[in-house]
Amino acid sequence: MPAMTGVSVDDACVELYNELKMKKSLRFVTFKIENKKNVVPDQQGAADKTWADFAAVLPESEPRYGLVDVDYQSADGRPQSKLTFVFWSPDDGASVQNKMLYSGTKDALKGKFPGVMKEVQANTPGDLEWDSVLEVMLK
Secondary structure: OOOOOOOOOOOHHHHHHHHHHHHHHEEHHHHHHEEOEEEEEEEEEEEEOHHHHHHHHOOOOOEEEEEEEEEOOOOOOOOOEEEEEEOOOOOOOOOOOHHHHHHHHHHHHOOOOOOEEEEEEEOHHHEEEEEEEEHHOOO
C-alpha cells in the first residue's frame, strides 16, 4: 500500500530486510526514493562493516532510510544486537520538498519491516556519531 505521499515500497526492500534480519549476511542497507514514486534499495554493507561504514555512505545533502544491524554492549556489559531503522534527513542541503517526501513516506517503509527494535533520527553528522547512537541503543 502506498504512503500518503503516493510513494510505494519496492519488493526488493522487503527481500533485503529479510536477508539482514534472518541470514545476517549484511550489516546495513540504505534506501532512497526514486523518481518520487518508489522506495528502492540504494547501498549495502557486508556483515563485516561497521556503523562508521554505514554513516559514510549516507549522502551529505539528500535524505535516506537505513536498516542497520547494530552491535553494542548493554549497560551491564552483555553483547547485544538490534535491528535499527535510521531516518537520515540532513538539515543542511536537502530541499524542504525532499525532506517532506521522505518524512511522509517513512511509516509506509517502516511498516514493511516488522521486528525493528530501535529507531535513530539523524539530521546532522553529529547525530550519526557512535556515542549518540549508543545512547539510543541503551534506552
